[in-house]
Amino acid sequence: MENYYIKHPKFYVAVDCIIFGFDHDELNLLLLKRDFEPAKGQWSLMGGFLQSDESVDDAAKRVLAELTGLTNVYMEQVGTFGTINRDPGERVISQAYYALLNIRDLDNQLLESHSAFWVNINKLPDLIFDHKDMVEKARNLMRTKASTEPIGFNMLPKLFTLSQLQSLYEAIYGENIDKRNFRKRIGEMSYIVKTDKIDKSGSKRGAFLYKFNNNAYMKDTKFKL
Amino acid sequence: MENYYIKHPKFYVAVDCIIFGFDHDELNLLLLKRDFEPAKGQWSLMGGFLQSDESVDDAAKRVLAELTGLTNVYMEQVGTFGTINRDPGERVISQAYYALLNIRDLDNQLLESHSAFWVNINKLPDLIFDHKDMVEKARNLMRTKASTEPIGFNMLPKLFTLSQLQSLYEAIYGENIDKRNFRKRIGEMSYIVKTDKIDKSGSKRGAFLYKFNNNAYMKDTKFKL
């Protein structure tokens, strides 16, 4: 039976992470500035090689955790990038994943030690290899998914104002949303719950804080933003 | 620079194809009945190993062509299946792809030589490894894509009746569609063109044949079915 496999070549398999975060009305990506050769000074996604004792999905989680210190982060597959010369050093088949997280949850020490920086998604520098294609595809997938499933909340704190939620979706879609229409739609989602807490950091008057109730969402999974 | 890679393990990389075809009002998958060990007698998707001289996408095209004789087939990535023990023989990282084609274009000799058979998608047998998960994911992706892009035409002959088109979409969605509403929507798509030809095979009266005009579609890519 080994013969069936043995005649075929083997390949390095890598994962690359497109890490989305939201802050100050902006969508950002976490990028590494390479301070080593090759391609020193160039920007890249966080990546790593698949090991023998882990699934590909687990490799993505591990690589993300190495950079951010976070586990239990929302991640989705983006796709396989497998052209022959995509990595000029060696042939590497890469699996891209996107992750959504709250910028405030991060360990800044760890970011610094990797020369990692948050970069506005509309002002991305050139990236090595095919990382730009990965970002493009991840962004499209994430946008589509965010419109029909409540994944955006992974980029917000547990308690958030409706203005924050609206800015988040404006950043995801890259367009403005009418405030009254937006709030009308939120009002119809019983699983987006108003608390009695008020956030004063964004305005003098203060705004009510809301939370996402996942149990309630599971009973009524209608979502459209 | 080699050192950077050398310390990491390499893996077999495979592609598996979820091949959709449409015939007699039914969506079908092309499956192989293994007439060799291991897992003799069990059903599987068509697959093959990535080679050194081809991209992953090209490997999928090659594997599809080996089975069907067809090139230039519509294919999309489904995802990476990379759990550790998914293939009990050896560790293999598999990329799943789906393909849409017209059953009538196939070379039946070639299918027989691979013990390949069309199976109704609602009556699938058990499949080896994680092939069932691949099919499930492919089906969902295909359904979603077919609702906003005119990919379904890849499963029809160049000339088709509106009844055929409607059955196709009913099979994709697994639900009935109102005939008048369906035809109203088709009527609004200037790139679905009525010809003066009539198909008599489906009814005594005969039905007008239509064609998909891709140039016209490129000028007006609105599509929703």
Next chain:
DNA sequence: TCAAAAGTGTTAAGTTTACACCCATGA
């Protein structure tokens, strides 16, 4: 002559969009 698929419009319900002003507060 009749069975079987082809073809054809209208109306009601629901959804989406556009739009402007008052409120509460801290500086």
Next chain:
DNA sequence: TCATGGGTGTAAACTTAACACTTTTGA
């Protein structure tokens, strides 16, 4: 007192869904 972001409702436009009968023809 005023600048800033928070909060609120209605009507028109558009989209979707429901619904039934006539036509053509070969067997």
